[in-house]
Amino acid sequence: MSAIFPKWTNAVPTIGAMGALGGLLTVVVGTWYYATPDFWEVGYMPTQPGEGFNHQLHAGRLGMDCRYCHTNVETSPEANVPTVSTCMGCHTEGMLSGSDVHRVGWVREAYAEDRSIPWRRIHKLPDYVRNFPHHVHVQAGVSCYSCHGQIVGMPVVFQAESLSMGWCLECHREPEKHLVPPDQVTKLVWAEQEWFATPVHQRSYEGVTASELLESLRQAPPQNCAACHH
Numbered sequence: 001m002s003a004i005f006p007k008w009t010n011a012v013p014t015i016g017a018m019g020a021l022g023g024l025l026t027v028v029v030g031t032w033y034y035a036t037p038d039f040w041e042v043g044y045m046p047t048q049p050g051e052g053f054n055h056q057l058h059a060g061r062l063g064m065d066c067r068y069c070h071t072n073v074e075t076s077p078e079a080n081v082p083t084v085s086t087c088m089g090c091h092t093e094g095m096l097s098g099s100d101v102h103r104v105g106w107v108r109e110a111y112a113e114d115r116s117i118p119w120r121r122i123h124k125l126p127d128y129v130r131n132f133p134h135h136v137h138v139q140a141g142v143s144c145y146s147c148h149g150q151i152v153g154m155p156v157v158f159q160a161e162s163l164s165m166g167w168c169l170e171c172h173r174e175p176e177k178h179l180v181p182p183d184q185v186t187k188l189v190w191a192e193q194e195w196f197a198t199p200v201h202q203r204s205y206e207g208v209t210a211s212e213l214l215e216s217l218r219q220a221p222p223q224n225c226a227a228c229h230h
């Protein structure tokens with residue numbers, strides 16, 4: 001087995017206990033962890049076309065719900081990014097007149113020419129991870145925040161989590177740490193500042209507690225190889 005798993009998969013959860021074992025081991029484990037390519041993907045932030053798209057402005061300042069644009073996050077195994085026509089709900093000529101309005105010309109042009117905007121993909125699992133049903137997670141009440149970080153505060157989206165196998169399993173072993181009431185999955189500021197800032201056993205929202213959320217899962221998250229790799 002040990003040859004199959006990346007070594008650090010086992011090492012990560014114990015990093016917290018390393019102090020007791022002294023410096024040398026910490027250095028060794030630390031090197032495994034930091035030398036893993038996955039780690040370097042955290043922070044991945046490709047340059048986006050045009051002026052880019054600002055989540056801090058649209059989802060933060062303007063308070064738009066994620067599902068206005070990411071329409072199928074609750075219903076499809078693959079999430080989606082919006083088409084240009086979604087943007088035109090607000091960015092047709094004359095609709096907005098603020099100081100930034102001249103910065104959306106490239107969006108209108110793409111729409112007028114019936115071109116899609118070639119957004120560069122940020123989060124991508126390797127092909128041999130055959131089963132990651134995105135919607136099952138959102139329906140179960142895993143917050144976007146747990147997997148994508150504080151998107152509402154990002155002028156430019158970057159990859160906040162490793163998306164490694166150890167990362168998947170860490171949550172599958174203790175999902176209660178990450179569950180929010182399913183109707184709050186897109187409330188990322190609330191999740192970070194109120195729900196996750198409270199110890200698990202004290203979490204309660206409109207009378208619903210973290211342990212009740214765990215009990216209401218359809219099934220325990222899988223840990224067997226075939227569930228994710230078939």
Ligand code: HEC
Nearest residue numbers: 053058059064065066069081119121122123144148151157
């Ligand atoms: C007005 C439309 C709009 C809203 C609202 C919006 N997004 Fe996005 N989102 C986009 C567009 C366009 C992209 C592609 C460009 C980019 O990556 O910045 C994107 C990209 C992303 C990505 C990266 C996808 C990848 O390539 O891996 C994530 C994650 C994401 N959004 C999450 C969220 C979350 C969470 C919310 C709610 C808090 C949200 N978005 C609200 C339009 C929107």
Ligand code: HEC
Nearest residue numbers: 051053054082086087089090096097098099100101103104
């Ligand atoms: C619900 C309305 C709404 C939708 C839908 C919307 N925007 Fe915006 N957008 C705004 C507002 C409001 C501003 C600020 C304009 C201002 O300051 O005058 C803005 C500003 C911008 C800017 C200029 C500021 C900056 O960050 O550079 C860009 C570019 C932009 N939007 C792109 C998009 C794209 C791309 C989409 C579709 C994925 C989109 N918007 C969808 C309302 C919207």
Ligand code: HEC
Nearest residue numbers: 066070073079080081121123124125137138142143144147
């Ligand atoms: C359990 C973790 C998890 C949760 C919860 C989650 N995502 Fe994702 N998301 C991912 C992973 C992993 C990928 C890459 C999937 C792949 O490559 O097949 C992804 C991909 C995406 C993409 C890229 C789609 C594309 O085609 O470019 C968007 C957009 C997105 N997620 C938005 C959201 C939004 C909005 C929420 C909250 C409603 C959310 N995600 C909740 C893990 C998650």
Ligand code: HEC
Nearest residue numbers: 131132136140142146168171175178217218219221227228
């Ligand atoms: C933050 C928590 C969290 C993370 C991270 C996470 N999952 Fe899950 N996953 C869950 C929960 C909770 C369920 C159970 C959902 C249910 O029963 O409704 C689940 C269920 C699943 C299922 C079973 C789906 C079904 O229909 O039976 C698969 C497959 C899966 N996850 C794959 C992955 C993969 C692959 C990753 C990593 C890329 C991942 N998950 C990361 C929380 C998570």
Ligand code: HEC
Nearest residue numbers: 004006038126129163164165168169222223224225227228
């Ligand atoms: C919850 C989902 C999940 C389960 C269960 C799971 N894996 Fe994975 N596995 C992943 C993900 C996600 C990756 C991709 C990690 C990455 O990008 O390096 C991965 C990567 C791998 C790799 C490639 C390792 C590498 O270093 O790149 C192997 C081999 C593997 N898994 C074997 C297994 C075996 C054997 C089991 C059962 C004991 C298993 N997996 C169970 C999600 C899972």
